[in-house]
Amino acid sequence: MRLLLSLLALGGAAAFALADDTKHEHAAPAAGTPRTESPKGAKAYIVSPKDGKTVGPKVLVRFGLKGMGIAPAGIQFPNTGHHHLLIDVAEMPDMSIPLPANDNIKHFGGGQTEAMIELTPGKHTLQLVLGDHLHIPHNPPVVSEKITITVDEAGGAAKKAE
Numbered sequence: 554m555r556l557l558l559s560l561l562a563l564g565g566a567a568a569f570a571l572a573d574d575t576k577h578e579h580a581a582p583a584a585g586t587p588r589t590e591s592p593k594g595a596k597a598y599i600v601s602p603k604d605g606k607t608v609g610p611k612v613l614v615r616f617g618l619k620g621m622g623i624a625p626a627g628i629q630f631p632n633t634g635h636h637h638l639l640i641d642v643a644e645m646p647d648m649s650i651p652l653p654a655n656d657n658i659k660h661f662g663g664g665q666t667e668a669m670i671e672l673t674p675g676k677h678t679l680q681l682v683l684g685d686h687l688h689i690p691h692n693p694p695v696v697s698e699k700i701t702i703t704v705d706e707a708g709g710a711a712k713k714a715e
Contacts, residue, residue: 588649591691592632595620597681604700610674612702614638615667616681621695626662627686634683634691636661638668641678645696651688660688672704 600615602608616636624633637652638659646652654660661668679702683695690696 588689588692589629589634589685591634591683591693591695592620595632595683595691595695597636597683597695597697599679599681599697599700602679602700602702604698605702607703607705607707609706610704611669611671612704613667613669614679616661616665617697618666618683618695621683623664623666624686625664626660626684626688629686634685634695635664636666637682637684637688638670639678639680639682639699640670640672642680645682648690648694652682652684652690660684662688672702674704674706676701676703678702 596619598617598619600617602612602614616638618636620632622630622633623635624630626635638661639646640657640659642657646658652658652660659668659670678699680699681697682690684690
């Protein structure tokens with residue numbers, strides 16, 4: 554946390570350059586830290602792939618957001634946040650604390666709006682959750698609908714042929 558605060562003191566560009574989709578350690582917010590409010594009507598959505606599609610093992614996921622803006626993790630502006638992609642997550646994580654970073658919850662703290670991910674063959678679910686500057690979901694949470702895709706080699710070959 555001290556490192557992040559030091560980087561922020563140097564300016565947002567340093568924090569932006571270091572933010573990416575790798576695993577991050579998260580310090581728990583102080584007890585009683587209020588969650589960042591989201592504006593009414595804010596919506597996250599997955600632009601592509603579309604629900605029900607068959608794709609190859611490397612999948613370009615494009616993130617959509619309505620009614621809010623994107624800002625890198627660690628940078629606090631009104632009505633902004635950054636994306637977290639939930640892959641095959643059955644139950645929503647605790648929305649009152651920072652989202653964990655692991656194989657099933659990918660952080661895009663650099664403000665990314667798309668990502669190439671690699672998935673194993675079979676059915677997978679994808680869902681977006683917008684997090685604030687501290688990776689904590691907004692209040693109310695800005696969450697996309699969950700989509701299901703099927704990964705197979707033929708799906709990737711068919712896509713290239715289109």
